[in-house]
Amino acid sequence: MLNPIVTGAALVAEAPAQGGNLTLDLLREHAPAALPGWSLPLxxxxxxxxxxxxxxSLLAMVSVWLERKVSGHIQCRYxxxxxxxxxxxAQSIADGVKLLMKEDMIPLGSDKALFMLAPALVLGAIFGAFVAMPLAPDFYFADIHLGAFFILGMSSLTTIGVVMAGWASNSKWSLYGSMREAAQVVAYEIPLGLSLMVPLMVAGTFNLLDASAAQSDYWGMGWFVFKNPFVIPAGILFxxxxxxxxxxxxxxxxEAESELVAGFLTEYSGIRWSFFFMExxxxxxxxxxxxxxFFLGGFESPVLHVARQAEWHPILCNLIAAxxxxxxxxxxxxxxxxxxWTLPRVRIDQVMTMGYKYLTPLALLCxxxxxxxxxxxxxxxA
Amino acid sequence: MATEHKPSITFHPEPRQLPGGEREYMMDVRTGDLEVNMGPQHPATHGVMKILIRTDGEMVTAAQPHLGFLHRCAEKIGENVEWLQYLPYTDRYDYLSSMNNNLGYSMAVEKLLGVEIPRRAEMIRTICAELNRIASALVAFGTYGLDLGAFTPFLYAFREREWLLQIFEKACGARLTYSYLRIGGLFNDVPPGWLEEVAHFCDVFEEKWQEYYDLLMVNHIFVKRTADIGVITKEQALDFGLTGPMLRGSGVDFDLRRDLPYMLYGEAHDAGAWKVVVGRGEKGTLGDCWDRIYVRVAEMMQSVGIVRWCLANIEEGPVLGDIAKTLKVPEGEAYVGIENPRGELGHYAVSDGGKVAVRCRVRGPSFCNLAILEDIMPGTLLGDAVAIIGSTDVVIGETDR
Amino acid sequence: MDFQGIHDHLRAIEAPGLVRADEPRLPNPEDKKDKGRSGDAYVVVEAAQLASFLRVCRDDERLAFEILADLTAADPAKDAEEFWVIVQLLSVQHRHRLAIKALVPKASARIPSATGVYRAAQWHERECAEMFGIEFVGHPDPRNILLPDDWEGYPLRKDYVFPTEYRGISCQ
Amino acid sequence: MSDQATMREPISAREWIKNVWDGFYTTLAGMKITGRYLLQKPITIQYPDERMPIPDRYRGIHYLEQEKCINCLACARACPIDCIEMDAIRHGKELEWVSFSVDYQKCMFCELCVYPCPKDCIHMGTEFAFVTDDRSELKHDLLSYKGMSREARIRMKEAEAKKAAKDAAKAAKGADAKEGDDA
Structure with a gap:
């Protein structure tokens, strides 16, 4: 559905002529004249x-630590x-150092090239998706008109990396894991996209900046969840x-550690494994x-509204928004x-059933x- | 299960001539069966057991348990050490219910000796055995959640189990391999304040039990994962000689504690302190995984009832019967089967009148319960296979002994 | 039913292969050497008839032994002529037990398999076979279960000599 | 390929809605329980800094009241795995200790060695951390002194002196008697 090639083509067609963002503007103003104009976007x-x-990476590291703390406290431990x-x-830093130090193992009989390529592809795809994600109203990397479409396309590209990893590992457990991933992602792209259709319809745009800006009314509380009753169920489905x-x-x-040992990660170790983890x-x-x-109002909040009204410094406003x-x-x-940390794992056929028979109709209804x-x-x- | 090799792609030797002059090589692409070693180091096999499964995609088409990775010659050791010296070894086959193992072995030897056990010793034995049943069921429940991917109930269960282990530690000084019940009674009386702590535990546990039930047992995903999966019919269960929760999960109303009463269980049952829990097929078919795990979880509360009854009726007195220091067991043979948390634990002891057993057979319930896997696993999904193994609640120390 | 009742009933229905009942007894005060016998009572059954005896036990309505709780063997002494094969039956319906003993000569340790009657016997018989070297005739899957496939000797026999090494690993 | 592909019966609309509701509701119920614990104080302790109280009856590393021990070998005989070895030379009533070792590679902390002791001199202590990277160190000597204790030596010397005095007295007496005979 969200074929990355199609997405890319659409993107090129729709891409704005200039990159117009805060960094570029600042560079244009303050860069030494010796720099040629074409190098500034680069x-x-x-x-x-x-x-x-x-x-x-920082967010990922913090959230690894956070996950361990949250799971610990849920389970009555520290x-x-x-x-x-x-x-x-500093646990995540220590872990990162440890993972870097670990021996880089490639199993015998594996497809070496694919085995090494897979983590890079996975990580590259997910970072690529972030390109379309604005961090603040004036701080973004690409103001893509089909931003939502691009993000979904890029993030589903990680599946190829996972399938590649599972196939290249030359392990039956890995193969199971990658096949499951493929089936699962294909099944869930549909409800994911369909449930996203709801706020997109309310917003009337695929552009994340515009969607966010569309929620700035009512003192920054004009979030889509408050604008249309179908956005709330769509949010849960999403x-x-x-x-x-x-x-x-x-x-x-x-991964299913109790069924497939570690699924597609079984044969990975050290820094390659941590790439998957970071992904x-x-x-x-x-x-x-x-x-x-798309559901919770983007950058908008009453604080930002007040800041805008008071005409604070744009960088401060952008920081508040971020x-x-x-x-x-x-x-x-x-x-x-x-x-x-609450729920048991769903079985594979139930995952499929849930995707095709429950979430998709519900998303369509929404x-x-x-x-x-x-x-x-x-x-x-009218 | 034959291990014939089938290549997944086979080329036909003769190419086919296409009309345009091209030649086309035909090939059969076959989605081959995979033969997978589940274990000996697989997270779902609860120790070192190997299950050789053959899968077609996610479907398990054949399964074959392979045992013996933890074989420690318990029966042979029994023929080489004195009667009392074998006691610590009994701790180690089903290491999650050592008190019950001690009890079974002691009862077998006591049957040969024909000694009377003081009533206080019987009371404390019953309390210990039941608390150990709770501790064991907590592991069964917790690890079952783990098998199905729910990590948190496992730690909640271990939180209560930890308290139980501390209670045992106070009584006998060990947390896992208790060696507390001995032939003729107990090694020593419980320390002061111990019975009060047990009573306190019973009160707290009731609340926590409700939490487990709400968190995992009625969770929709859990129910869907376990209901209608791994159904063992009543006939199958009897034919395979399943015992304990496996048998009761299939709807057979049979509990050795009530039906062939030993110790004080019969008395407690007559006093209305507990009743036998039988699977009813509440969430799906009778005899499915949910029923089995439900029987274990519900039995915890019945055990609390027994413990409460014992605490109410305990009296002062000696805790060791009239036992010689060096045991000489009269000639004969005895089989004693008791209701272990996993089923009937049988001890068959043969004596020729000497200080050492002639034969010391242990009938481990896990060993017998495991045999049914070959029958019920084919035709399920890989995730179900894990659920089924978990629902048999095997302890590999006991299957291999 | 208690043991006496079961035995009488077995006699009454002429169960195949039933030899005698062996019950615990007190020492004979006149004979100093007789120390009596303690423990369980059991019925002794002809080895060749064991499977058909078990079938009768399972199918008879008043016995109704649905569960084969245990099947094992014992080697009573180094110089004994026979192994014992001991079967423990359990009836869920009538809540009684029965211990059965069959004597198998060591020289030709063969006994019909009970797998056709109780499938529970399958693994027990495999264990017995590898531990004692008793052949269960008609067993569908006679492989080792606990020991490695290439293990030599029968460990629970009294004349078993402990190996000094296994595949180059010292066992001392 | 597979002839075992199963087809589930289609479910009714009522069941479909029930499934959606059950899945949603029980998830929230579970999250309520875990969420409550998320906000509570953990119950675990930070091990090397804090320690659990160890009960008096704890079965840890043995300790020996060497003064009381009479080298009767009762504990060694009671041990199911023969991990206790002891050796002492007897000088009259006093013992000169050579070794009293427990092999913790084998020991399974069953406490069977404690009960038969006639002098109540071997106990199991509360120490349990006994970590080493050399296996031979696991054969642990329980003796606090080898040879003889100071008191035992003094006692033995006293006894010897007494004996010598006795002998001397006896000899003197004998001599006296002889002398008396002579006289």
Whole structure:
């Protein structure tokens, strides 16, 4: 449905002629004249990539630590307490160092090239998806008109990496894991896209910046969930489908440690394994950010509204907006963790049943309802 | 299960001539069966057991348990150490219910000796055996959640189990391998304040039990994962000699504690302190995984009832019967089967009148319960296979002994 | 039913292969050497008829032994002529037990398999076969169950000599 | 390929709705329980800093009241795995200790060695952490001193002195008697 090639083609066609964002503007104003004009977008892109990778990696590391603390406290224990002093805040760093130090093992009989390529592909795809994700109203890397479409396309590209990893590992458990991943992601792309249709209809745009801006009325509380009653069920459906997309429990069948040992990760170790791990957390953030933008008002909050009214410095406004968005996505991630540590795992055929027979019809119903509601609204107010 | 090799792609030797002059090589692409070793180091096999499964996609078409990775010659050791010295070894076959193992072995030797056990010793034995049943059922419940991917109930169960282990530790000084019940009674009386702590545990446990039930047992995903899965019919269960919760889960109303009463269970049952829990097919078919795990979970509360009855009726007195220091067991043979948390634990002891047993047979319930896997696993999904193995609640120390 | 009742009933229906009943008894005060016998009572059955005896036990309405609780063997002494094969039956319906003993000569340790009667016997017989070297005739899957496939000797026999090494691993 | 592909019966609309509702409701019920614990204080303790109280009856590493021990071998005989070895040379009533070792590679902490002791001198202590990277160190000597204790040596010397004095007295007496005879 969301073929990345089609997405890419659409993107090129729709891409704005200039990259117009805060970084580029600043560069245009302050860059030394010696730099040729054509290099400025390139430098912008470079800066953006560095920022994306840093921010996402940091978020992933923090949320790994957070997950361990949340799971610990849910289970009446503390979680990491030693590394770094206060509540083991440096645990993720210590783990990262450990993973870097570990021997890089490639199993005998595996397809070496694919085995090494898979983690890179997975991580690259998920970072690529973040390109379309604005961090603040004036801080984004690409203002893509089909942003939502692009993100869904890129994030489903990770599936290819996972399937590749499972196939290349030359292990039966890995093969099971990757096949499950393929089946699962195909099944859940549909409800994911369909449930996203509902806020898209309310917003009337695929562009994340525009969608966010559309929720700024009513003191920054004009969120789509308050605008259309069908957005709330659609939000729940989106959340469930996003859980499945990101391979989180109760849909962690590709890993399924009690069934498939570790699924597609069985043969991976060290830093390659941690790439997959980072991808999982990055994907969690991506989906939470999507949910935050399309259901929970994006950057908008009363604080930002007040800041805008008072005409504070634009950088401060952008910081407030970014904090709001990250806080909202953090909330989504927390709920994902909470669900993970509560529920048992679903069986593979039930995953399929749930995707095709429950979520898809429900998402269709929501989309229909939302469409009628919007049409009715337009008809009444016209 | 034959292990013939079938290549997944076979080429036909003769190419087919196409009209345009091209030649087409025909091939059969076959989605081959996979033969997978589930174990000995697989998270779902609860120890070192191997199940050789053949799968067609996600479907398990054949399964064959392979045992013996934890074989420790318990029966042979029994023929080489003195009667009392064998007691610590009984701790180690079903290491989750050591008190019950001690009890079974002691009862077998006591049957040969023909000694009377003081009533206080019987009371404390009953309390210990039942508390151990709760501790064991908590592991069964917790690890079953783990098998199905729910991590949290496992730690909640272990929280209560930890308290139980501390209670045992106070009585006998060990947390897992108790060696507390001995031939003729107990090694020593319980410390002061111990019975009060047990009573307190019973009160707290009731609340926590409700929590387990709400968190996992009635969870929709859990119910859908376990209901109608791995159905063992009544006839199958009897034919395979299943015992304990496996048998009761299939709807057979039989509990050795009530039906062939030993110790004080019969008395407690007559006093209305507990009743036998039988699977009713509440969430699906009778005899499915949910019924089996339900019987285990519900039995915890019945055990609390027995413990409460014992606490109400306990009296002062000696805890060790008239037992010689070096046991010489009269000639004869005895089989004693008791209701272990996993089923009938049988001890068959043969004596020729000497200090050492001639034959010391242990009938481990897990060993017998496991045999049914070959029958019920084919035709299920891989995830169900895990659910089924978990629902048999095997302890590999006991299957291999 | 108690043991006496079961035995009388077995006599009455002429169960195949029933030899005698062996019950615990007190020491004979006149004979100093007789120390009596304690423990369980059991019925002794001809080895060749064991399977058909079990079938009768299972199918007879008043006995109704649905469960084969245990099937094992014992080697009473190094110089004994025979192994014992001991079967423990359990009736859910009537709540009684029965212990059955069959004597199998060591020289030709063969006994019909009870798998056709109780499938529970399958694994027990495999264990007996590898531990004692008793052949269960008609067993559908006569492989080792606990020991490795290439294990030599029968460990629970009294004349078993412990190996010093197994596949290059010292067992001392 | 598979001839075992199963087809589930289609479910009724009522059941469909019930499934949706049950899934939603029981998830929320579970999340309520876990959420409550999320906000409570954990019950675990931080092990190396805090420790659980160890009950008096704990069966840990043995300790020996060496003064009381009479080298009767009762504990060694009671041990199911023969992990206790002891050796002492007897000088009259006093013992000169050579070794009293427990092999913790074998020991299974069953406490069977404690009960038969006639002098109540071997006990199981509360110490349990006994970690080493050398197996030979696991054969642990319980003796606090080898040879003889100071008191035992003094007692033995006293006894010897007494005996010598006795002998001397006896000899003197004998001599006296002889002298008396002579006289």
């Amino acid at each position: 430098i912008t892109a470079l800066i953006s990539v560095v920022i994306v990778i840093t921010v996402i 979680g990491p307490m030693y590394a770094g002093g206060w509540h083991g805040w 959340f469930v489908a996003a859980l499945a997309e990101t391979k989180r429990a109760p849909f962690d069948l590709p 999982e957390y990055a994907a969690m953030y991506l989906m939470s950010l999507m949910a935050a933008v 904090t709001t968005l990250i806080a909202k996505s953090m909330f989504g991630v927390l709920v994902m963790m909470w669900v993970r 989309a229909l309802g939302a469409a009628l509601w919007e049409a009715g609204k337009a008809w009444i107010f």
